[in-house]
Amino acid sequence: MDIIHLLPDSVANQIAAGEVIQRPASVVKELVENSVDAGATHISIIIKDAGRTLIQIIDNGIGMSGTDARLSFERHATSKIRQAGDLFTLQTMGFRGEALASIAAIAHIELRTRREEDELGTSVKIAASVVESQEAVSTPVGTNFSVKDIFYNIPARRKFLKSNQVEFSNIVTEFERIAIVNPQVSFSLTHNAAEVYNLQPSGALQRIISLFGKTMNNQLLPVSVDTSIAKISGFAGKPESARKRGALQFFFVNGRYMRHPYLHKAIMSSYENIIPVGEMPNYFINFTVDPKTIDVNIHPTKTEIKFENEQHLWPILSSAVKEMLGKFSAVPSIDFDTDDAPEIPIFRKDMAFPSQPQIKYNSGYNPFKMNIPPKSSVMEDWGKLYHNFENAKDVSSLPDTDFKCEVNVSRDVSLLPEATGEVTGGMYIQIKGRYIITSIKSGMVIVDQHRAHTRVLYDKYIRRIMAKVPAVQKCLFPEIIHFSPSQSEILAAIEDELSVIGFEISNLGSGSYSVNGIPEGTEGVNYEELLRKLIDSAMECGKVQSGIVLHQKIALTLAQQAAIPYGQVLTLQEMEQLTEELFTSPDANFTPDGKHTLSQITNDELTKRFK
Ligand code: ADP
Ligand code: MG
Numbered sequence: 001m002d003i004i005h006l007l008p009d010s011v012a013n014q015i016a017a018g019e020v021i022q023r024p025a026s027v028v029k030e031l032v033e034n035s036v037d038a039g040a041t042h043i044s045i046i047i048k049d050a051g052r053t054l055i056q057i058i059d060n061g062i063g064m065s066g067t068d069a070r071l072s073f074e075r076h077a078t079s080k081i082r083q084a085g086d087l088f089t090l091q092t093m094g095f096r097g098e099a100l101a102s103i104a105a106i107a108h109i110e111l112r113t114r115r116e117e118d119e120l121g122t123s124v125k126i127a128a129s130v131v132e133s134q135e136a137v138s139t140p141v142g143t144n145f146s147v148k149d150i151f152y153n154i155p156a157r158r159k160f161l162k163s164n165q166v167e168f169s170n171i172v173t174e175f176e177r178i179a180i181v182n183p184q185v186s187f188s189l190t191h192n193a194a195e196v197y198n199l200q201p202s203g204a205l206q207r208i209i210s211l212f213g214k215t216m217n218n219q220l221l222p223v224s225v226d227t228s229i230a231k232i233s234g235f236a237g238k239p240e241s242a243r244k245r246g247a248l249q250f251f252f253v254n255g256r257y258m259r260h261p262y263l264h265k266a267i268m269s270s271y272e273n274i275i276p277v278g279e280m281p282n283y284f285i286n287f288t289v290d291p292k293t294i295d296v297n298i299h300p301t302k303t304e305i306k307f308e309n310e311q312h313l314w315p316i317l318s319s320a321v322k323e324m325l326g327k328f329s330a331v332p333s334i335d336f337d338t339d340d341a342p343e344i345p346i347f348r349k350d351m352a353f354p355s356q357p358q359i360k361y362n363s364g365y366n367p368f369k370m371n372i373p374p375k376s377s378v379m380e381d382w383g384k385l386y387h388n389f390e391n392a393k394d395v396s397s398l399p400d401t402d403f404k405c406e407v408n409v410s411r412d413v414s415l416l417p418e419a420t421g422e423v424t425g426g427m428y429i430q431i432k433g434r435y436i437i438t439s440i441k442s443g444m445v446i447v448d449q450h451r452a453h454t455r456v457l458y459d460k461y462i463r464r465i466m467a468k469v470p471a472v473q474k475c476l477f478p479e480i481i482h483f484s485p486s487q488s489e490i491l492a493a494i495e496d497e498l499s500v501i502g503f504e505i506s507n508l509g510s511g512s513y514s515v516n517g518i519p520e521g522t523e524g525v526n527y528e529e530l531l532r533k534l535i536d537s538a539m540e541c542g543k544v545q546s547g548i549v550l551h552q553k554i555a556l557t558l559a560q561q562a563a564i565p566y567g568q569v570l571t572l573q574e575m576e577q578l579t580e581e582l583f584t585s586p587d588a589n590f591t592p593d594g595k596h597t598l599s600q601i602t603n604d605e606l607t608k609r610f611k
Contacts, residue, residue, distance in 0.1 A: 024051025035059035183207035247280035
């Protein structure tokens with residue numbers, strides 16, 4: 001009797017799935033890459049319970065015909081290669097037509113898709129490789145994948161998943177890798193109904209800043225070289241921005257994230273003797289190469305790559321980075337430092353990133369009308385304003401306050417949409433180092449800068465806590481702080497909350513702690529004092545608070561400390577951004593502890609005053 005038989009497809013697919021789909025993040029990676037390949041310009045990613053319950057990817061790409069929708073789940077079904085020769089001539093990469101078949105083997109799937117030329121789209125439902133239904137449906141152009149209950153039919157794998165926090169941070173990692181190199185695509189990422197990212201189409205550097213924070217703007221320098229074997233472009237960190245841990249290091253080859261330990265060393269060699277041993281620079285490097293000269297199929301998850309010309313690429317890359325570092329140290333005043341510097345100098349026409357640089361300007365800005373200090377004199381004026389402010393016991397009694405503005409603030413939040421988005425022409429005036437005045441459709445509004453910023457930051461911190469994605473700013477020089485035994489106890493009790501908000505603290509024993517990372521956006525804040533305040537605020541009625549109350553207390557304390565202080569002179573852009581962010585808050589009228597953030601004067605009232 002013959003004993004060899006072919007495995008049923010469902011079993012073969014499960015085995016393949018073991019290689020391609022290891023965790024929810026792998027599903028996100030495969031589906032979002034497919035959406036990018038399908039030419040989508042907007043991709044929404046909706047996650048529930050770190051992907052355990054739901055992973056949904058909605059794109060506006062080319063969509064699929066009814067037949068293709070069904071075929072796409074077959075093993076080795078791909079529109080991206082036809083014959084073995086294509087393996088070497090692909091513009092897009094690593095296609096084996098395995099992803100959808102693998103995902104369908106280990107989850108409940110619903111696919112809805114439509115091409116522009118079709119009136120009706122297709123819905124396909126599959127579970128454990130078995131097609132449950134296929135029918136015509138009306139659905140928008142593009143593709144909408146829902147993947148539910150991952151590994152429901154492989155309990156061993158489901159058990160193997162890590163905590164939600166770990167699995168979700170893996171998802172964010174995959175998301176970042178795709179978002180960085182596709183800045184022309186807008187992305188949104190939602191976790192348990194909280195928006196984690198909402199990225200607009202932008203330039204390459206702007207995308208990096210949106211993902212990793214504004215400080216990136218001051219820390220990165222452009223790298224660019226074009227040779228016959230590869231075009232290299234991107235950014236690498238200034239030496240002083242190197243970090244001991246958690247450096248941002250990314251290689252992309254023809255638009256896909258890749259690991260490359262050998263070329264990583266090439267970059268490290270450029271920084272030799274420039275940064276302290278053990279520190280790592282940030283880098284974001286894109287290679288554009290002829291697909292014939294690479295092999296991406298050496299690894300099932302396709303994040304490792306072999307270049308035909310590896311040994312030639314080493315010197316090209318390391319000298320490109322060295323040249324950048326040389327230029328930078330020779331011209332230390334090179335002006336990437338100002339927040340509003342246009343991005344032009346760092347873009348080249350031939351860079352791999354397709355979008356054009358944009359110059360932001362403010363069409364409503366008339367320097368003669370408004371009393372805004374020019375940037376160069378900010379320091380002197382700052383001093384003056386601050387002085388005025390300090391001397392004034394009551395701001396409303398300052399001599400040139402010609403309107404008292406305790407007017408008509410209503411607790412009725414529905415008033416707010418009036419203001420939202422209605423700020424006209426970008427006219428902003430800052431007075432007393434404290435108030436921002438601007439015009440809105442229904443009249444004018446006066447915003448308290450510190451309180452407004454407190455509200456904006458508070459909302460942001462609460463979102464971070466809910467999404468459980470800490471935004472950490474690593475400390476270059478970890479600071480050692482000492483706490484009393486009772487403080488240490490409280491600290492231990494609120495450890496999780498602190499880490500979720502971005503603190504990285506390690507306990508050195510006997511009351512000493514090293515602060516290795518702080519919440520992004522709190523740079524410059526005295527964090528020893530901040531931690532003491534957080535510890536104090538966590539205590540109420542003799543016991544440590546927990547749950548939502550604790551979250552709120554932490555978010556509020558942090559927001560109050562990090563918010564723009566009174567006396568700080570703001571640029572037009574800063575005022576505009578702050579006001580806009582405030583107006584998008586559902587509780588824009590009040591700080592979290594119930595103080596007014598703004599005051600409106602209606603058109604009617606203005607008219608009355610000038611009767
Ligand atoms: P591969 O990406 O390697 O071709 P997949 O299993 O990921 O294999 O996808 C199979 C095929 O399904 C793709 O080649 C493509 O034709 C089609 N497809 C998958 N996702 C999408 C999408 N979001 N939009 C349009 N077509 C898609
Ligand atoms: Mg694919």
